[in-house]
Amino acid sequence: MDEEGWTANNHYHRLLLRYVPRNCQKALEIGCGTGSFARLLAGRCKRVVAIDLSSEMIRVARARSAQFENVEFELADVMTWEFPRSQFDFICSIATLHHLEQRELLVKMRDALRPRGVLVIMDLVGSQGLRERVLDVLGLGVSGTLRLIYNGRLQPPPAVRKAWEQHGKQDHYSTTNQIRALADEILPGSIVKRRLLWRYTLFFRNHIPDTSSSMTCKEED
Ligand SMILES: C[S@@+](CC[C@H](N)C(=O)[O-])C[C@H]1O[C@@H](n2cnc3c(N)ncnc32)[C@H](O)[C@@H]1O
Numbered sequence: 001m002d003e004e005g006w007t008a009n010n011h012y013h014r015l016l017l018r019y020v021p022r023n024c025q026k027a028l029e030i031g032c033g034t035g036s037f038a039r040l041l042a043g044r045c046k047r048v049v050a051i052d053l054s055s056e057m058i059r060v061a062r063a064r065s066a067q068f069e070n071v072e073f074e075l076a077d078v079m080t081w082e083f084p085r086s087q088f089d090f091i092c093s094i095a096t097l098h099h100l101e102q103r104e105l106l107v108k109m110r111d112a113l114r115p116r117g118v119l120v121i122m123d124l125v126g127s128q129g130l131r132e133r134v135l136d137v138l139g140l141g142v143s144g145t146l147r148l149i150y151n152g153r154l155q156p157p158p159a160v161r162k163a164w165e166q167h168g169k170q171d172h173y174s175t176t177n178q179i180r181a182l183a184d185e186i187l188p189g190s191i192v193k194r195r196l197l198w199r200y201t202l203f204f205r206n207h208i209p210d211t212s213s214s215m216t217c218k219e220e221d
Contacts (some may be wrong), residue, residue: 009095016201027044030078033052039068091109093121106186123199189205
């Protein structure tokens, strides 16, 4: 947890880190924001490339990461960024895909993975069915409690709430069924799970015909 305190995104950082392959040489984060996850990756990967469209996000990310020599923050629109092919052992994106054309981006991310490389996505989800709506209500209680414990307040500051209201107006939140259908097509074998705090996670490993595994994945919520 850094200057931003507890958030529903960084709540899941520890879970996502479990999927970083051992001996990770090169990692990519898409939509890195102020860089908190990229800094965690820096401790596990030889080199981290983290990109974001917002110059303010990149400015803050660089300022907070001065001591991390192996992280490179790049100001770029991921939809026009030239993904190198078969380059990354780990690619991730947190709370960003709902801004973007997902099909096109998933193909680019997949093709940028090295053999046995791992792709991890966590993003906001559109709820479907009774079970998920019950989870939404539970999530409200859990996030309020955690925010109170870690940040000393029940809700995010008004400026953040306002930004989220504006933010929500332009975005598209896929349901888990929609994400699974897309993943079955583009990322066969991936695992999509609905999480408590209005998010889903997607894990995919680029399989090659080699049965030995160097990845540990013990899931938790
Ligand atoms: C909701 S924020 C999440 C930031 C960070 N991943 C986190 O967990 O706190 C979404 C981020 O995606 C970035 N973003 C949106 N569209 C993008 C694009 N086309 N290319 C790169 N980054 C983009 C935004 O600037 C923003 O920093």
